[in-house]
Amino acid sequence: MPEILASVLDGLLIGLVYGLAAIGLTLIFGVMDVVNLAHGAVIALGMFAVYLLFGAGLHPYLGLFVVALIGLAFGVVVYLVAVRPIINAPPLMTLLSTFSVSMIIIGVGTAVWSTSPYNVNFPVTTLRILGYTVTSARLVAALAAVLVTGFLYYFLYRTTLGKAVRAVANNREAAELMGIPSQQILAISFGIGTALAMLSGALIATLFPFTILSGGIYELKSFVASVLGGLGNPTGALFGGVILGLIEGSVAPFIKISWTNVIEFVIFVLILLFFPTGLFGGRR
Amino acid sequence: MKLFARPFFWLIVAVTLLYALLPTLGQNVTLRETLVLSAIYIILAANLNLMIGYTGYVNFGSIVFFGLGGYLTLWLVGGHHWGLYPAVLLAGAVTSLLAFLLGIGVLRLRGAYFALATIGINEAVKDFVANFDPWGGAEGIFLPFTAFKAMGGPGKALWTVYLLIVLVMGLSLLVAYLVKRSKFGLGLFAIREDEDAAMVLGVKAPLFKTLVYSLSAFLPAVAGGLYFFKNGSIIPDEAFNLHLSIEAIVMVMLGGQGTVTGAAVGAALYERLRGLLLTIPGLSNFHLVIAGVLLLLIILFAPGGLMGWLYRAWPRLRRVLE
Amino acid sequence: MSRVILEVDHLTKAFGGLLAVNDVSFQMYEGEILGLIGPNGAGKTTLFNLVNGVYKPTRGHVRFLSQEITGLPPYEVVKRGLARTHQIVRPLNEMTVLENVVVGACFGAENLGLEPAARVAEEVLAFVGLAEYRDTLAGKLNLALKKRLEVARALAARPKLLLLDEVLAGLNPAEVERMLGVIRRIREQGISILMIEHIMQAIMSLSDRVVVLNFGQKLAEGKPEEVASDPRVIEAYLGDPEMAKKILEEEA
Numbered sequence A: 001m002p003e004i005l006a007s008v009l010d011g012l013l014i015g016l017v018y019g020l021a022a023i024g025l026t027l028i029f030g031v032m033d034v035v036n037l038a039h040g041a042v043i044a045l046g047m048f049a050v051y052l053l054f055g056a057g058l059h060p061y062l063g064l065f066v067v068a069l070i071g072l073a074f075g076v077v078v079y080l081v082a083v084r085p086i087i088n089a090p091p092l093m094t095l096l097s098t099f100s101v102s103m104i105i106i107g108v109g110t111a112v113w114s115t116s117p118y119n120v121n122f123p124v125t126t127l128r129i130l131g132y133t134v135t136s137a138r139l140v141a142a143l144a145a146v147l148v149t150g151f152l153y154y155f156l157y158r159t160t161l162g163k164a165v166r167a168v169a170n171n172r173e174a175a176e177l178m179g180i181p182s183q184q185i186l187a188i189s190f191g192i193g194t195a196l197a198m199l200s201g202a203l204i205a206t207l208f209p210f211t212i213l214s215g216g217i218y219e220l221k222s223f224v225a226s227v228l229g230g231l232g233n234p235t236g237a238l239f240g241g242v243i244l245g246l247i248e249g250s251v252a253p254f255i256k257i258s259w260t261n262v263i264e265f266v267i268f269v270l271i272l273l274f275f276p277t278g279l280f281g282g283r284r
Numbered sequence B: 001m002k003l004f005a006r007p008f009f010w011l012i013v014a015v016t017l018l019y020a021l022l023p024t025l026g027q028n029v030t031l032r033e034t035l036v037l038s039a040i041y042i043i044l045a046a047n048l049n050l051m052i053g054y055t056g057y058v059n060f061g062s063i064v065f066f067g068l069g070g071y072l073t074l075w076l077v078g079g080h081h082w083g084l085y086p087a088v089l090l091a092g093a094v095t096s097l098l099a100f101l102l103g104i105g106v107l108r109l110r111g112a113y114f115a116l117a118t119i120g121i122n123e124a125v126k127d128f129v130a131n132f133d134p135w136g137g138a139e140g141i142f143l144p145f146t147a148f149k150a151m152g153g154p155g156k157a158l159w160t161v162y163l164l165i166v167l168v169m170g171l172s173l174l175v176a177y178l179v180k181r182s183k184f185g186l187g188l189f190a191i192r193e194d195e196d197a198a199m200v201l202g203v204k205a206p207l208f209k210t211l212v213y214s215l216s217a218f219l220p221a222v223a224g225g226l227y228f229f230k231n232g233s234i235i236p237d238e239a240f241n242l243h244l245s246i247e248a249i250v251m252v253m254l255g256g257q258g259t260v261t262g263a264a265v266g267a268a269l270y271e272r273l274r275g276l277l278l279t280i281p282g283l284s285n286f287h288l289v290i291a292g293v294l295l296l297l298i299i300l301f302a303p304g305g306l307m308g309w310l311y312r313a314w315p316r317l318r319r320v321l322e
Numbered sequence C: 001m002s003r004v005i006l007e008v009d010h011l012t013k014a015f016g017g018l019l020a021v022n023d024v025s026f027q028m029y030e031g032e033i034l035g036l037i038g039p040n041g042a043g044k045t046t047l048f049n050l051v052n053g054v055y056k057p058t059r060g061h062v063r064f065l066s067q068e069i070t071g072l073p074p075y076e077v078v079k080r081g082l083a084r085t086h087q088i089v090r091p092l093n094e095m096t097v098l099e100n101v102v103v104g105a106c107f108g109a110e111n112l113g114l115e116p117a118a119r120v121a122e123e124v125l126a127f128v129g130l131a132e133y134r135d136t137l138a139g140k141l142n143l144a145l146k147k148r149l150e151v152a153r154a155l156a157a158r159p160k161l162l163l164l165d166e167v168l169a170g171l172n173p174a175e176v177e178r179m180l181g182v183i184r185r186i187r188e189q190g191i192s193i194l195m196i197e198h199i200m201q202a203i204m205s206l207s208d209r210v211v212v213l214n215f216g217q218k219l220a221e222g223k224p225e226e227v228a229s230d231p232r233v234i235e236a237y238l239g240d241p242e243m244a245k246k247i248l249e250e251e252a
C-alpha cells in the first residue's frame, strides 16, 4: 500500500508539469484555433535552454526565468513567420506550418546535439513528507508548475492585456470592433503558449535525462491532457495533466509502464469521440 | 466513362511499366531499392489524397493502415505459414474493415479534432502492438528464412515483391483517378468544399466519408504487407512511424492536393529530395531542416502545390493531367 | 383545392432557453407559392432548417406528401423531392458553377448518373441564366450570381417543393426583377414554392398565401392583402425598426 501511495504522489507531482505543458497548447488553440504541432519541439528546446544556461553557471531554477523570456520572444517570432500569414486559412495549413517549424527545430537540434541523452546535473535532496519519499526536484517542479499557472490566471483575469487575450479568444471580430489590436494579441498569446511549453520542458529537464526528441512524448501527453480538459480550457488542461499523472502513478505498480501509453491514447480517442468538449467543457 | 479512351489512363499504365521495367531490365538492385521507396511513397500519398485532397479530412495518422497491413501479413506468413498473396489480401481486407468501423466514430469529428484523433489512433495502436506479445511486442516479428522459399528463394522473392509493390502503386493511381472521375468522387469534393451544404444537396456525407476512409486503408495495408515482407521483419516504431505519416501529407501538399498527378509527383519528388539531402555530405544532418523550410515555403507561398502552380500557368493542363 | 404537399404540425425548436420556432402549424398545397415573412430573428430560417432536416425538431412533425419526414437527415429529404436554398449563400467555392449544379442533379430526387446529371445541369443553368458562367469557379461569382447558383442547384435536384430563403436579399432592382422572373417560371413548371422574403412588394405580388412568424410563433396566415392589413402584423413589423424603415422605403 505505501508504495502505491508513493507512486500516486509521484504521479500527481509530474501530472502538474504535464498540465503546465498542456496549458501552453490549449491556450494557443483557445485563442486562435491553431493546434501547435511545434509544441513538442519547443518543449525540447526548453530542456536544452535550461541545460545551456546551467552550463553557463546559472542554477536551473533561476534559469527558468530566462527560459520564460526566451520562450516568449521565440513564440512571437514563430507566430509572425509561420502562423500569421495563414491564420484564416483552413486548419490543415496551420497544422502543417507549425509542423514544419517542428521539423526545423528538431533538425537543427539534431545537428547540434545529436540525439544522445543529456541531463542537468545539479544537487537534489530527498525529502520525507508524511512518511513518503520525494525528491526535492519533483516537488519544486510541481510547485513551479502551480505557481506559473497561478501567475497565468492572474495575468488573464486581472491585467488589461490578459483581458484583451480573453476577449480575442472569445470573439476575434468583436474584439477588433472594440479596438483591441487582435494581431498583437495573437502574437503575444502564441508567445505565452510557447513560453509555457519551454518552461515545462525546463522543469522536466530537472527531473529526467532528455534528448532533442524527448519533446514528442510530452506533446502527445499535452494533447491528451488538453482534450481531457476540453480544448481551449486552461484549467481543464491542468486537471487533464493531473489526471494523466494520477493514472500513470496508480497503474505503475501493477502493469508494465509501457501499457500506460496505450491506456492514455485509448482514453484520448474515446474522449474525443464521446465528449469532444472534454470533461470540463471546452473553450472556457 | 470509356477508360481506355482516356490519355490519363495510359499515362498511369506507362508510369507503372516504367517503374516495373527500369530496374528489372538490368537487374539493378540499387535502382530497385530507390524505386521501391518511391513507389511506397506514391501509394501512401495517392491514398492519403483521397482523404485530404478529395474529402478535406486531414488524416495525420494514415500510416496506421500501412503498419497494420504489415503486421497482419507477417503474422500470417511467419506465424501461420500462409502464402504471401492470400496474406496481403486478407491484411488489406481486415485493415479496411477496421477503418470502416473506426471511421463511423472518428469521422464525426471535424477539422483539428479529427486530425488529433487520427494521431491518437496511430499512437494507441503503436503502443498496443509494442505490448502485444503474439506480435512480438517491442521486438516485432522476424520472418524465418523459409518464408521466402515458396517464392524461389530470397533473391527471386525480392524481385517479385518489388513488382507487386509497383502493381499496387499503379492500382493506387488508378483508384485515385477513377474515384476522381466518379459520382462518388463528386460527392467527396462537395464534402470537402462544404459538408453541410453537400448534405443539403443530397450527398450522404456520413456514408461517403466512411467509405472513402475505408478505401484509403486498403492499398496502403497491402503495400505495408509487401514492404515489410520484403524487409523480412517489422517493429512497431517503423510500422507506425507518425513521422512518415506527416511526410505523406507533405508529399500531397508539395504536388498539389486533390490531383492524382500532384500526389504522385509530390511523392516521387519528395523521395528524390530526401535521398539527395541524405547523401550530400554536410547536408545529411540538415535534411530535416531543409524539408521543414521547404514545407513552410509551400504553405506560405504555393498552397496549391506544384499542380496548382502549373494549372495557373497553363489552365488547359487541368483537362489532361488530372 | 389540390393536395396538401407540406404539413407543418406543432413544430418547435429550442436553442437552450430560446424557442426559435414555437409550436408552428400550417399546411401548404400543391402548386402554391406560400410566402413566409416575419421580422429579423423571427425563426424563418430555423423553420426551413427543421423542414429539410438540418435541425431535428424539439417537438412536432413535418409531413411531405403525406409522408412523415420529421428528423430525416437533409440528404434523405432532398431525395424525396424537397430542395432548398441558403439565405447565406454556400457555393462549393473551388468547384465550377457547372460542377455545383451537377452535384445538385446527381444527388437529388432523381439520383442521376454523372452524364445525365450534366445534361440536367446545363439545362438548369440556361434556365436561371448562368450558362455563360458554367466554367467559372463558384467562389468567384458575385452575390447576385451566387444567389442564382443556389436556386440552380436546388432546381437541379428536380424537387416538387422548393424552399427559397431570401433569394432577393442584397440584389439590385434589375437583379430582383430577373429573379422574380425565374421564380414565376419555376412555378409554371408546377413546382410548389415556400419562400422567405423581406421585400414586401415581391412577396405580396408572388404569393398565393402568406404565413407570418414573430418570435418563433405563427402570428397570422392568409391571403397577402388580408395579412398586410392585419394590425398585429403591422405592429410586429413596426416593432422592428429596420423592417419598418424598409416598408416605408418601399411605400415611397
Ligand SMILES: Nc1ncnc2c1ncn2[C@@H]1O[C@H](COP(=O)(O)OP(=O)(O)OP(=O)(O)O)[C@@H](O)[C@H]1O
Binding pocket: C015, C018, C020, C038, C039, C040, C041, C042, C043, C044, C045, C046, C047, C087
Ligand atoms: N444554431 C443556432 N443556435 C442558437 N440560436 C440560433 C441558431 N440558429 C438560430 N438561432 C436563433 O434563433 C432565432 C431565429 O433565427 P432565424 O435565423 O431562424 O431567424 P430569421 O427569421 O431567419 O431571421 P432573418 O430575417 O434575420 O434571417 C434567432 O434569435 C437566432 O439567434
Ligand SMILES: [Mg+2]
Binding pocket: C044, C045, C046, C087
Ligand atoms: Mg433567415
